[in-house]
Amino acid sequence: MSDRTLVGDVPPHGEDEAFLGNDDALALVGGTDPTRGTRQPGSRSMSVAVKARRYLGFPAVLALVCVAVGTYVARADLDDVERRLLTFDRIIDATLVHLQLVGISTLAVIVLAVPLGILVTRPAATRLTPVVVALGNLGQTVPSLGVIVLFAILFAPGFKGAVFALVVYAFLPILRNTIVGLQQIDPFLIESARGMGMSNGTVLRSIELPLAVPVILAGVRTAAVINVGTATIGAFTNAGGLGGIIFGGIVQSRTPVIVVGSILTAVLALLLDHVLGVVEEVLRPRGL
Amino acid sequence: MNFVEYAVENYDRLLELSLDHLAVVLVGLLIGGVIGIALGITVYQRPHLRNAVLNVCGVILTVPSLAMYALLLSLLGTIGAMPVIVALVLYSLLPIVRNTVTGLSGVDAAIVESAKGVGMGRWRRLLSIEFPLAWPVVLVGVRVSAVLLVGVAALGTIIGGPGLGELIFAGLRVITSPNAVNLALLGTLGVVVIGMLLDAAFLLLSRLTTSKGVR
Amino acid sequence: MTDMIALEQLTKNYPGQARPAVDKLDLTIPEGEIVILVGPSGCGKTTTLKMINRIIEPSSGIIRLQGEDVTRADPDELRRRIGYVIQQVGLFPHQTIGRNIAAVPRLLGWSRQRIADRLDELLHLVGMDPATYLGRYPKELSGGQRQRIGVARALAADPPVMLMDEPFGALDPISRERLQNEFLRLQGQIGKTIVFVTHDIDEAIKMGDRIAILREGSTVAQYDTPETVLAAPADDFVKEFIGSGASLKGLGLARVREVSLADWPTSQISAGREAARRALDSSDHGWVLLLDEQRRPVRWVEARALQGEGSLDRVGLEVRAIVEPTATLVGALESMLGSRVGVVVVVDGSGAFLGTIDMRVIMSAVEVMRAAAHKRVLDDRRRVRAGQEPPANAIAAQ
Numbered sequence: 001m002s003d004r005t006l007v008g009d010v011p012p013h014g015e016d017e018a019f020l021g022n023d024d025a026l027a028l029v030g031g032t033d034p035t036r037g038t039r040q041p042g043s044r045s046m047s048v049a050v051k052a053r054r055y056l057g058f059p060a061v062l063a064l065v066c067v068a069v070g071t072y073v074a075r076a077d078l079d080d081v082e083r084r085l086l087t088f089d090r091i092i093d094a095t096l097v098h099l100q101l102v103g104i105s106t107l108a109v110i111v112l113a114v115p116l117g118i119l120v121t122r123p124a125a126t127r128l129t130p131v132v133v134a135l136g137n138l139g140q141t142v143p144s145l146g147v148i149v150l151f152a153i154l155f156a157p158g159f160k161g162a163v164f165a166l167v168v169y170a171f172l173p174i175l176r177n178t179i180v181g182l183q184q185i186d187p188f189l190i191e192s193a194r195g196m197g198m199s200n201g202t203v204l205r206s207i208e209l210p211l212a213v214p215v216i217l218a219g220v221r222t223a224a225v226i227n228v229g230t231a232t233i234g235a236f237t238n239a240g241g242l243g244g245i246i247f248g249g250i251v252q253s254r255t256p257v258i259v260v261g262s263i264l265t266a267v268l269a270l271l272l273d274h275v276l277g278v279v280e281e282v283l284r285p286r287g288l
Numbered sequence: 289m290n291f292v293e294y295a296v297e298n299y300d301r302l303l304e305l306s307l308d309h310l311a312v313v314l315v316g317l318l319i320g321g322v323i324g325i326a327l328g329i330t331v332y333q334r335p336h337l338r339n340a341v342l343n344v345c346g347v348i349l350t351v352p353s354l355a356m357y358a359l360l361l362s363l364l365g366t367i368g369a370m371p372v373i374v375a376l377v378l379y380s381l382l383p384i385v386r387n388t389v390t391g392l393s394g395v396d397a398a399i400v401e402s403a404k405g406v407g408m409g410r411w412r413r414l415l416s417i418e419f420p421l422a423w424p425v426v427l428v429g430v431r432v433s434a435v436l437l438v439g440v441a442a443l444g445t446i447i448g449g450p451g452l453g454e455l456i457f458a459g460l461r462v463i464t465s466p467n468a469v470n471l472a473l474l475g476t477l478g479v480v481v482i483g484m485l486l487d488a489a490f491l492l493l494s495r496l497t498t499s500k501g502v503r
Numbered sequence: 504m505t506d507m508i509a510l511e512q513l514t515k516n517y518p519g520q521a522r523p524a525v526d527k528l529d530l531t532i533p534e535g536e537i538v539i540l541v542g543p544s545g546c547g548k549t550t551t552l553k554m555i556n557r558i559i560e561p562s563s564g565i566i567r568l569q570g571e572d573v574t575r576a577d578p579d580e581l582r583r584r585i586g587y588v589i590q591q592v593g594l595f596p597h598q599t600i601g602r603n604i605a606a607v608p609r610l611l612g613w614s615r616q617r618i619a620d621r622l623d624e625l626l627h628l629v630g631m632d633p634a635t636y637l638g639r640y641p642k643e644l645s646g647g648q649r650q651r652i653g654v655a656r657a658l659a660a661d662p663p664v665m666l667m668d669e670p671f672g673a674l675d676p677i678s679r680e681r682l683q684n685e686f687l688r689l690q691g692q693i694g695k696t697i698v699f700v701t702h703d704i705d706e707a708i709k710m711g712d713r714i715a716i717l718r719e720g721s722t723v724a725q726y727d728t729p730e731t732v733l734a735a736p737a738d739d740f741v742k743e744f745i746g747s748g749a750s751l752k753g754l755g756l757a758r759v760r761e762v763s764l765a766d767w768p769t770s771q772i773s774a775g776r777e778a779a780r781r782a783l784d785s786s787d788h789g790w791v792l793l794l795d796e797q798r799r800p801v802r803w804v805e806a807r808a809l810q811g812e813g814s815l816d817r818v819g820l821e822v823r824a825i826v827e828p829t830a831t832l833v834g835a836l837e838s839m840l841g842s843r844v845g846v847v848v849v850v851d852g853s854g855a856f857l858g859t860i861d862m863r864v865i866m867s868a869v870e871v872m873r874a875a876a877h878k879r880v881l882d883d884r885r886r887v888r889a890g891q892e893p894p895a896n897a898i899a900a901q
Contacts, residue, residue, distance in 0.1 A: 141435055141483030143442035145453060146476025149460045153468045229352030233443065236460060246358045250446065255362045262355035262362075269350050402593030404558055405666075406606045406656070407583035420597050499597035501640030 058274050062267050069263055076256060085248050085257045091264065098241035098268065101159070101231040105166035106224045109174050112167075114216060117178025118204070129179055136176035144169055144230040152237035162231065162239035169230055170223035177219025181212030214284045221276035228269040242268065294470040302455075306478050309451030312369055312444065313437045313486070316376025320437075321430050324381045328388025328426075329414065338389055345382035353379075353440050361447045372441060372449030379440055380433035387429025391422025424498050431490035438483040442475070452478040506567075507664060507696035508532040508555060513564035515550050524550045526720035527564070534663075537690060537697040539711035543744070544702055547721030552666050552700045556585045568664065583607050586657030586665035586695070590672045592649045594641035600652055601637035607660040625655040628689060647678040654686065658693070667699045671706070683709060687887045704745050708733065708877060709884045716741050729884075733877050746873055753872040754865070759835055760828035762868045764849055764858025769794050772801060772815045780809050790844050793819070798855040800825060800848045825850055828857070832868060835860050 073086050120128045151165035152158075185208055193203045235243030242265045249257030295302065331338040351359075356378070360371040395418050403417045419426075445453030455475030459468045495503075508531070515525040525547045532538045540548040553559040555566060557578045566574050573581050594603050601622050608618045626633040629651040641649055650670060657665055670686075671679040687710065690697065701707055707714045708729040715726045718740055725737035736742040768786040770779040772793050783791040783806055793802045793815055804819030824842035826835050826849055839847040839860065849857045 138480075138484070141438065141480045141487070143439040143453075143456075143476060143479045145442045146456050146472060146479060149456050149472045150469070150476060153459060153463055153472055157463065225350055229354070232352045232354040235354070236457075243354055246354055250358060250361070258358045258362045262359040265355040266351040266359075269352055269355075270347060273350050396591070396593070398589060398591035398593040399595060401558060401589060402587070403595070403606075404578075405556060405582055405585075405587030405589070405593070407579045407581070407610055408606075409579045412610075417595055421595075499640075501595075501599070501642060502597045 055278050059271060062271050062274075065263060065267055069260055072256075073260060078256060079254075081252050082254050082256050085245065085252065085254065086260060091245065091260075094240065094242045094245055095264065095268070097159070097239075098228070098231055098243075098265075101162055101166060101234060101239065101241055102224060102227045102272070105163050105170060105227055105231075106220065108163075108167050109170045109223060110220060113171050113174040114178050117175050117182065117216075118209075121179055121182040129183070133176060133179060136172040136179075139172035142169075144226070145233055148230065148233045148237060157237040157239075159234075159239050161237060162234035165234075166227050166230055170227050173223045173226065174216070174219040177222070178212065178216050181215030181219075182208055184215065185211050210285045214280060217276070217280040217283060221273065221280060224276060225269055225273045228265070228272055232265055291470050291473060294467065295474055298474065302474060302478060305450070305452050305454055305475075306482060309438070309441055309453075309479070310482055310486075312372055312449060312451055313376065313434065313441050313482070316373045316437055316441070317380055317430065317434050319373070320377040320380030320433060321384055323377065324384030324429070324433075325388050325426060327381070328385045328392065329419075331385075332389040332392040342382070342386055342389070345385050348378050349382045353443050354446065357443060357447045367448030369444075369449055371447055372444035375444070376437045376441060380430075380437055383429040383432040383436070384426070385429075387432075388422065388426050391425030391429075392418055394425065395421045420499065421502060424494055424502070427490060427494045427497070431487060431494070434486045434490060435483045438479055438486060442479050452476075452482075505534050505570075506531040507534040507569060508698065509565075509567040509570075510551070510555070511565040511567070513551070513554060513566065514562050515547070515554060515559060516562040523562070523720055525554065525561075526722060528721045528723070530715060530723065530726070532696055532698055533713075534696050535694045536712040537699055537710055539707040539714045540698065540700045540717055541702065541704060541707040541711075541714055541744075542717035542721075542724075546717045546719055548700045548702075548717050549668055551717070551721045552668055552698055555664075555666055555698060556582045556587055558587075583610055583660060584662050584664070586659075586662045588650075588653050588657045588665065588667040588670045590669040592641075592653040592673075594649055594652060594656070596641050598640075599637065600639050600641070600644070603641065603652060604656045604659050606656060607662075611660055613660075621659060625658060628658070628692075629655045630685060645678075646674055647682055650674065650682060651685075654689075658695075663696060665695050665697045667697060669701055670699070672701070672703075679706075684887045686710070687884065691888060705876070705880050708880045716744060729881065733881075745877075746869075753869070753876070754832040754836065757832045757868060757872065758828065759826055759830045759832065759849055759860065762832070762860070762864055765846075765861055765864050767792055767846070767848075767859045769800075769856060771796070771798075776809050776812065776815065779804060779815065780806070783809065790819075790846075792822070792848065792856070792859075794856055797853070800850065800856050803844050820844075822848055824848060826860075827852065832860075832865060836865055839865075 078086065119125060120132050147169050148162060148165045151161045151168070155161045155164060189207060189211075190203055193207045194200075198206070231239070231241050232243030232246065234241055235247040242261055245261030246258055246265065249255070249259075249261055327341055331341045353375070356375045357371065360374055361367060364371050364374065399417065399421070400413065403413045408417065441449065441451050442453040442456060444451060445457050452475045455478065456472045459470070459472030459475065462468050462471070510528055510530045513525055513528045513530075514523050516523045528551060530551075540551060542548050550559055554561045557566075557573075561574065564574070565572055568581070568584070594600075595606070604622055604625055605618050608621060613621070622637060623633045626636060631648065631651060636644070636648075636652075641652070644652065650673075653670070657667075671682050674682065683706065699710055701710070711729055713727065714729055714732050716724045716732065716737075718724045724744075725732055725741045727737075732741065733745060736745060768782040768788055769792045770782040772795055779791050779793065790803045790805055791809075792800055793804055795801050800822040802815070802819040803822055804815070808818045820843060824838040824844075824847040826838055826847055828849060828851070835847050835849075839845060839862070845861065847860045849860060851857055
């Protein structure tokens with residue numbers, strides 16, 4: 001497959017997706033994509049009811065799961081250890097820390113990787129592009145556990161080290177999707193824009209970036225969801241977050257704690273994936 | 289002790305853990321491959337079922353691996369290779385099912401009609417025409433899964449699974465000792481190397497098993 | 504002659520469509536003949552063809568093959584008895600040419616030796632060298648070669664019947680003609696019963712022993728030999744359909760000098776009003792054409808403008824639509840459409856009046872061209888079937 005092949009999870013034209021060829025990111029992105037599969041060309045004119053069902057249906061299911069978990073925690077016959085590990089405050093606190101880990105790192109990556117991706121796709125730097133893409137492919141094989149642990153050892157265990165590790169780990173998907181998103185634009189489009197007298201900067205702003213947005217956003221979504229997962233591993237290096245609850249459950253051999261922690265983590269990942277999927281659809285330029 | 293010296297000194301352990309790691313991944317991939325391809329074949333002509341299956345596989349892949357391992361630990365009530373393999377099988381499904389579906393749907397309708405026209409039955413058509421033509425795409429799915437599983441398997445150590453994750457956790461346990469970095473780096477690079485080797489192996493397999501007529 | 508295939512009240516309804524794609528079709532295909540199903544797009548001809556080997560299952564009705572009701576027979580068994588060639592060819596890209604052709608024999612469990620012998624025979628039959636081509640893959644062949652292999656594959660197990668769905672439709676005109684001729688020669692040797700779908704009336708005339716002209720719902724408008732269809736079209740639909748060939752293309756090639764011009768009342772300006780009035784009265788046209796001393800057309804005049812007295816220099820309309828005999832009929836037609844009178848005046852090199860061209864002249868020219876074209880196709884077909892050399896542009900396969 002060529003470099004044009006879509007990275008990550010969402011192809012540019014909403015066709016059937018597949019993991020095709022070398023250049024496909026290992027997208028840890030899942031099946032809650034409101035844009036997946038059934039999207040029709042006229043989907044923008046969907047009725048409010050259909051929209052609501054598509055956008056809110058899945059979060060409603062997730063909310064039900066959370067309610068079920070909450071009810072279980074409130075009613076179950078928990079022992080002292082379990083009750084100590086599963087206080088409401090602990091759960092809220094862990095969730096907030098988790099969100100901070102993911103939010104800070106993902107934002108940092110967007111700020112760093114998108115401009116870099118734009119830079120290396122400028123004509124002057126085209127020789128760099130394949131190198132970066134190849135590095136991106138290599139990066140897929142690096143285990144998140146290794147990155148988290150190495151950063152904890154080399155710098156500092158705890159929240160900061162985990163954020164750095166997440167930045168490094170999420171960097172490549174976003175960088176790669178930015179590059180591929182910019183590269184997959186029909187060169188004739190750019191040529192004709194230049195032919196109309198647009199400057200390089202104008203072409204970038206008004207043609208290239210808008211057309212690359214869906215692919216870049218797919219990369220952001222991939223990275224964010226990967227980060228939710230990777231952040232749980234931060235529990236091993238005292239970074240906090242929902243991983244701490246799971247880890248505590250494993251250490252104390254308390255199944256209810258493990259189950260609650262795991263379900264909440266999964267719900268968070270699925271919810272984020274869904275929300276970013278909706279964002280992707282809303283921000284996709286009309287006509288694409 | 290620098291990293292290279294350390295690696296050489298611990299060569300035996302590294303090799304043993306690497307082989308364990310590879311074994312877990314290959315077993316998971318094999319089972320996942322069989323299930324995924326079978327699922328793909330079952331659903332590719334049934335749009336509703338196809339979307340449902342792909343969505344479920346997508347949800348599975350979105351579940352963070354620590355949560356998955358922890359859930360399986362509780363669910364299966366056992367530690368060791370078994371729950372790790374179950375997790376790997378689950379994670380491998382989306383790329384394999386999706387590529388099987390895409391590959392099979394991508395077969396030219398005229399070719400399928402010809403196969404009907406010469407009197408091939410449903411299964412023969414699938415086995416001798418459609419699946420061989422979809423094979424390169426299916427194999428890409430398997431390859432993507434393979435690389436994915438190599439990384440995910442590293443965390444399997446947390447529930448007693450075998451493999452290179454042991455080195456990384458060992459590094460974490462001795463975080464203040466000078467060997468901590470060496471241990472964690474050894475484990476991490478070992479995973480990277482296995483991932484790259486598997487990737488290359490599947491590329492080679494794809495070349496070897498794809499008919500000259502469709503290359 | 505016995506019927507190889509009989510379709511009885513064959514019907515295909517698609518869900519959500521008010522009218523059936525094929526509506527109670529009765530048709531019999533005699534043994535050893537090429538029967539062409541031809542008609543405008545959407546008439547149901549392809550659906551009809553694909554119901555014969557049940558690629559499309561009929562909604563109701565009966566299909567008989569050699570007298571046997573096969574409507575409920577095992578479709579795979581049925582298809583092994585029927586060769587099938589489609590426009591897209593549909594060779595299996597991952598299999599060699601040999602393996603492609605051997606598809607049905609393998610399904611039928613022939614011995615290896617028998618298959619090998621048959622492959623040799625078939626490649627010779629379609630004019631390709633077995634040693635060169637058996638091991639190749641479809642992508643290594645040209646479009647024409649691929650369709651030859653498609654035909655060979657359909658013939659592999661020597662089925663009594665072949666179904667062909669626009670088999671030469673995707674080829675360039677030269678390859679198409681070449682393959683048509685080759686196929687007719689081949690049919691001379693093998694004498695299969697062939698049902699052949701096309702939308703091209705010229706191809707139908709050339710290839711068919713019999714033509715079934717279909718209208719919407721696969722209703723038979725006429726079912727007869729090409730000669731009869733051309734000589735005695737059953738109704739206006741058929742007449743229009745067989746005339747739908749490339750008439751405009753012919754008009755672009757034919758010259759004004761090749762058609763017989765229509766006469767027109769003329770009068771010399773110098774002869775005065777009375778002479779012009781007389782010329783107009785003696786004809787049934789509404790306009791008279793005024794000529795100058797050198798007989799060059801000058802003005803169109805109506806009866807109304809001829810009343811009264813005075814010079815004729817300024818009455819009526821200037822003559823604008825003028826062509827010379829070397830102009831094409833398309834050129835003449837264009838001028839005519841721009842003329843108020845609806846007539847184009849033909850003049851010689853010195854500008855002197857020769858005659859006029861009106862719509863009737865064009866129409867009769869089209870008729871002549873059509874007849875000539877159909878005669879050419881029929882001659883062509885006769886020649887090819889008699890085993891003579893095909894026309895110049897159809898040299899044997901490379």
